[in-house]
Amino acid sequence: MNILRTAILMSVMTLLLVWAGGMLGGQSGALMALIYAGVMNLGSYWFSHKIVIRMYRGREVQHGALFEVVKELCQRNSLPMPKVYTLPQPTPNAFATGRNPQHAVVAATEGLVHMLSRDELMGVMAHELSHVRNRDILIGSIAATIAGAIGYLAHMAQWAALFGGLGGRDDDEGGPFGLILLMIFGPLAAMLVQMAISRSREYAADRGGAQLCGNPHHLASALRKLEEANQQRPMPRVNEATAHMFIVNPLRRGGMAALFSTHPPMAERVQRLENMTLG
Numbered sequence: 001m002n003i004l005r006t007a008i009l010m011s012v013m014t015l016l017l018v019w020a021g022g023m024l025g026g027q028s029g030a031l032m033a034l035i036y037a038g039v040m041n042l043g044s045y046w047f048s049h050k051i052v053i054r055m056y057r058g059r060e061v062q063h064g065a066l067f068e069v070v071k072e073l074c075q076r077n078s079l080p081m082p083k084v085y086t087l088p089q090p091t092p093n094a095f096a097t098g099r100n101p102q103h104a105v106v107a108a109t110e111g112l113v114h115m116l117s118r119d120e121l122m123g124v125m126a127h128e129l130s131h132v133r134n135r136d137i138l139i140g141s142i143a144a145t146i147a148g149a150i151g152y153l154a155h156m157a158q159w160a161a162l163f164g165g166l167g168g169r170d171d172d173e174g175g176p177f178g179l180i181l182l183m184i185f186g187p188l189a190a191m192l193v194q195m196a197i198s199r200s201r202e203y204a205a206d207r208g209g210a211q212l213c214g215n216p217h218h219l220a221s222a223l224r225k226l227e228e229a230n231q232q233r234p235m236p237r238v239n240e241a242t243a244h245m246f247i248v249n250p251l252r253r254g255g256m257a258a259l260f261s262t263h264p265p266m267a268e269r270v271q272r273l274e275n276m277t278l279g
Contacts, residue, residue, distance in 0.1 A: 049083075049097045049105040052242055058085035058107050066113050069122050070106060073129055077212050082106050082132060086113065091235040092226050095245040096128035097137055104132040115229065116222050123209060123218030124226075127247055130208030136201045140244070151187045198244050198262040206269055210276055220273035223248065227266040 052058075060083055061067050067084045074081045082096070082104035092112035098104035106128045108121075116124065131137070210216035226248045235250040243251050244262035 049099075049103070052095070052097050052245065053085055053105060053107065055239060055242065056087045056089065056107070058087050060085050064113075065118065065121065066108055066125070069118065070125050070129070073122065073126055073212055077129075079129060079133060079212075080104070082129070086110055089235050091233055091250065092116070092229050093235060093246045093248060093250055094124050094128055095242075095247065096131045097245060098132065099137060100135065101132050106132070109235075111229070112226070115225060119213075119215070119218045120222035120225070122213045123215070123220075124222045124247060126211075126213035127205050127209030127219055129212055130205040131201070134201070134204060134208060136205065139201060140198065151190065154183050154187050195262050199264045202262075202264050203269070203272065206273055207276065210273060211278060214278065216273040216276040216278070220270045223266060223270055223273070 062084070066086060070084050071081060073079070080101045082098065082101075083106075085105060085107040087093075087107055087109045089109040090111040092109055092115045094106070094108040094112055096104060096106045106125060108124070112124065113121065206219060209219050213219070230248050230250060238250045240251065243249055248266070249261055249263040
């Protein structure tokens with residue numbers, strides 16, 4: 001179901017790009033924007049593990065509780081062994097990155113390793129390995145590329161408006177009303193679809209992680225602790241562009257802001273895990 005939902009959302013994102021290109025005079029505009037956004041995102045996709053690990057001062061480990069848990073999960077499930085990093089932050093959290101399972105990185109903060117039991121740590125790292133197995137970094141990069149192209153087209157629409165693009169032509173290329181729609185609703189719609197894709201992948205990683213570690217209650221228990229700790233003491237100096245990568249949102253989000261979070265509601269994630277049966 002999550003795979004189907006992701007496919008539908010990616011199709012919607014692609015249709016948004018086609019529509020945005022049409023508003024600016026045909027599919028050539030959409031193609032140019034897609035190429036531009038693709039080039040911008042290719043570097044971050046290819047070198048994402050190095051960029052993010054350096055950003056959070058990660059240190060590779062080849063022994064200890066975290067490394068042994070990841071090694072056991074990989075051996076048990078016949079997965080390639082990723083590089084394992086610890087981050088010096090005391091706030092408990094974790095993420096996975098890398099362009100494919102053969103070049104993957106899983107990382108956890110020192111706060112997470114110290115706070116969780118071994119079973120809970122296994123649940124969290126199984127979640128991250130599920131992201132790697134599902135190639136969610138690739139899916140997220142594609143979604144970001146299309147969303148970036150739509151944002152670029154919306155920016156072009158603003159310039160078109162300033163230099164005469166709204167000067168009265170109302171033809172099949174969209175006309176002034178189409179440009180206004182693109183400027184206002186294009187980036188918003190792309191952001192909402194990208195957010196929905198991210199939430200869908202988190203649910204899938206929760207389910208996949210429960211299967212990899214063999215017990216959904218391990219992850220459910222860990223998520224409760226992580227949510228409470230991150231609300232009480234959010235991680236300092238978090239780059240907002242990387243917040244979606246973490247297993248729980250490292251940013252303090254409440255009220256209306258929570259509606260636009262890339263992470264699903266924690267209560268819903270825990271309930272799904274507790275209701276899950278493995279067979």
